Amino acid sequence: MEIEMKYWRKLTAEQRRDRVQKALKDNVDFSKDANLGYPASRLDDQVFTTESTFLKEMPVLSSYIANPNHIGCHTFGTSEFAFRGTQDIEREVLSMIAVDLFKIEEGQFDGYISPGGTEANIQAVWIFRNEFMTKYRAKVDEIVVLASEDTHYSIPKAANLLMLDWERVPVDPESRALTEEEVRKSVKSALGCGKKYFIVIANMGTTMFGSVDDPEVFTGVLKDYSLPFRLHVDGAYGGFVYPFGDFENRINFSNSDVMSITIDAHKMLQAPYGTGIFVCRKGLIAQVMTTEAKYVEGMDLTLCGSRSGANAVAVWVILTTYGPHKWFEKISVIKMRTQWLCQQLDKMGLSYFREPEMNIVTIRAEAIPDAIAKKYNLVPKTHDQSNEWYKIVLMDHVEIEHLKDFLQDLQRSRREIGAGL
Template sequence: MITWKKLPQTEQQLRIEKALKENVDFTHDISLGYPGSRLDGEVFRNDVPFLKDAPLLQTYVSNPNHIGCHTFGASESAFSGTQEMEREVLKIIAVDIFKAETNGYDGYIAPGGTEANIQAIWMYRNHFINDCEAKLDEIAIIASEDTHYSIPKAANLLMLDWHAVPVDFETRAIDKAQLDNIVASAKANGKKFFIAVSNMGTTMFGSIDNPVDYITVLEKHQLTYKLHIDAAYGGFVYPFTNSASAISFQNPKISSITIDAHKMLQAPYGTGIFICRKGLIENVLTKEAEYVEGMDLTLCGSRSGTNAVAVWMILFTYGAFGWCEKVRILQMRTDWLCNALDALNIRYFRDPFMNIVTIHARYIPKEMEKKYDLVPQKHDKTNQWYKIVIMNHVEVDHLSTFIADLKSTRYAEKRAATEV
């Protein structure tokens, strides 16, 4: 790892205090032109003594605005200190984790993975229109049926057709024959440009798509395409558990990646991350944002710099080795659950490198769904799956209690079947 180190809390606090001093200080500086300020002092007091030892809360109260994209051109100089911290975060994720070339990427910390996915599709749609003279009805999105709902949302917003590729019920793997048929049919109907979304950890199953499936079929049909990786869930898991993973910017066909920090990284909700190769993000420049210093290349516009500082603190609290250790502990707990389910002959899906276990619904009584806050694939009678996500708060004791309940249910079912 080049940038990603472990820093003691004292060094972290000094770094954040330095960044805040480089930002505009709405309390002491004469700042007449900004349509913003520190948080309202009547509600969020900045004179309470505990703020001195809480650098993230100091940042929250100072209220930095990270409007724009700080890897591309100029940015609002009033918040240069915390913007530099955002760049440090993006460098760790792009270069250290996903193997991008130094200075070969752009990106920003978005208000969630949904926006980051929409940002990617918006960017590629405009790229095809600007650089390939594509017509809107010649562009299509293709992704698996397990893909996050942000993809059909993007299709709706951007007026694009979305083609969902069926997956195998048990393995959740893309049906390659169906993929080929769908692409051939779309091509025959006038589609020439494709935005392919490949998952690194689907929301319901934690399943990993093989991006080569999309590459192979799209190139077989001699179609122009861009490939986006939705790693909103798996981005802080899979690269650390599967050292042989080839899903990174080392693959020249992969052009962008979405990662959520508010999932595995346990950052505050509303913290997504978008990374793309250089030469793409300028396709979503809003030229009309003339009052913004630099260029607004994001969907959201204004966004809180506090989220960037929160991610920075988490990354530098653990360092690369500490993070690997944390993820491996969760893997061990997931292994324990899977072994216990195997002993009960209960069918489930789990990618071996992920910490999501999705169980066939027929094994889960309704009362257990409520007791353990299990998440169904569908909130109606057609539901076929329940998922368990082994996060940091889920300990083996909790899993053991769940298995004991499940075991007693299984025995009760067997007795009832025997009596009948």
């Protein structure tokens, strides 16, 4: 992977601390200033003390105590003046992600740090639904969401909330890959139901398998039929893993069909839960402007409205702690551990699925005794008797020693079953 970055840099602890402290000073200070109009304040100091001297050395915790509200979208129009300091940090971190990681041109994106990937995915579907309704005078029942059967549940949730139908495309049961044949069948089925406009979801790391969709399997078929479509990439899981590999990655904004991307910072990036990221091409997010939010400077373009500015600071601090090279190194180590696990499973003759550039290994359920699944907290595909798969996620805390213990227990169990014990 070539690592040429314009915004993403590794900073020293002192540089990070000073940058965040400057941002907080540029924000309103509820402990000193007379701010009479905001339904907001710092965190309650009867519960969250501000006296501890170590807080000055902890930029993320300092931000949580200060409690900045990042309501609105700070890449579009104007924003609440009271939180301008940490809004600048949010813009900086969005540039690291949109420009450096996902290859969009400078200044050609909008986005925000969302409360999670589910909201970010809903935000994308909401934008494209409204765009079709505005641009083509489309009726709601003429718009369809097209996504694979392995797609995250936030997509049918989005379809349900926005009164849209979801066309569920089957994948190959072994490779988990989309095929042109199945996409074509699904498109024809949708057309037969009166659908004319397609919101396409391509996965960059599905939740259960870590599988990655080829967006061109979708877009090639839709272009064959000359159908209007918008393409969203759900990289909530894989966004901080898949791009870091020695291969040419085109699942980003260098592909002109990609309109928006979701990434979660509270997965691989280990940010606090409730930290997602949404980025889209410039000019799209205006489709969801809530003009009724007139008391909000710049009004609102997000699903959630009020959101924590401290989460944006957390993402900024994590990325600048590592820098792109150290992050590449960290992900490479995790991928090597994943490959080691796969080699051991191969030696045992067990059936599993692994996307080559991802860190999830999904094993056939019949190979995993219930006791072992429970001991190691393996996650099933379904929580009932029909479950076919268990997954192992190679997160930062999962080391070779943990995997060795799991494999030894698995081998012992297989021997006991073979001996009829």
